[in-house]
Amino acid sequence: MPLPFLTADRAFEAAEDYALPFDDRDRWRRPYRPGPWRVGVAAISxxxxxxxxxxAVIIALTGSVSEAGVVLGIAVLIIIGALRLLRMGVWxxxxxxxxVGFLLTRTVPWERVVAVRTVQQPVRWLGxxxxxxxxxxxxxxxxxxxxDRPVLLTTHNADFLARHGAFDRAADAVEAWADEHHGS
Structure with missing residues (x-):
């Protein structure tokens, strides 16, 4: 079963001539792949x-259906948490x-965006x-x-730790989207 939120579009990686190779620009997409730290934690979860x-199955077979339901609910919460962890990032x-954060999602229309900039500053290590x-x-x-300048991506978050080239490509992609839509 393909998980479209797990991988960035291959068209973006293959296209070097232009910054925004997407056909359907109205669809939300993450212009980079999730990092190994994020994927690893989700896999362990x-x-x-x-x-x-x-x-839960063993508890249900022993005859305690209510306890099995509680354990099944815990498993569902762990699965939802892992999937939410994979969706985190900039779209x-x-x-x-x-x-998209773990508990909160913020959307800013392009009309309210002045600029998207890469700056050198102290950043949080893995959050x-x-x-x-x-x-x-x-x-x-x-x-x-x-x-009030929210940080979108950092070189030390779960997606880009020890992957400076990936950070540069992702930052360039988000800046290209901002430049294209800021002028329109």
């Missing part, structure tokens, strides 16, 4: 969910820019409180001040 599902379409020096892709909104 799904492995844990399989053990919990197996435990673009002709309508705007969407930043933890520890900060290191790195690059960040920031969003400058029309209605926001200097302090």
């Amino acid at each position: 799904l492995l844990l969910a399989s053990y919990v599902l197996f435990a 673009v379409s002709a309508r705007g820019l969407r930043q 933890l409180p520890r900060t290191v020096q790195g690059q960040a892709l920031t969003l400058v909104r029309r209605d926001g001040g200097a302090a």
Whole structure:
């Protein structure tokens, strides 16, 4: 079963002549692949969910259906969490820019975007409180001040840790979308 949210479109990787090779620009898409840290944590979570599902079957066979239902609910929550973890990231379409977090999704229409810039600044390492020096892709909104510049991508998040070339390609892709739609 193909999981379209797991991989970036192959057309983007194959196209070097132009920055936005997508036919359907109204469809939300992530212009980069999820990183190995994100995929690894999701895979381990799904492995844990399989053990919990197996435990639910064993509990149901022993006759305690209500307890099996509780364990089945825990397994479903683990699976939903793993899938949500895989969907996290920056998504673009002709309508705007969407930043999908684990619990919160923010969408900014292109009309409210002034610029998308890559800056050198302290960034969080794998989303933890520890900060290191790195690059960040920031969003400058029309209605926001200097302090309100959300960080979209960093060189040290779960998608780009130790993958600086992938960060540069993803940042260039998001900046290309912003440049194309800012002028229209």
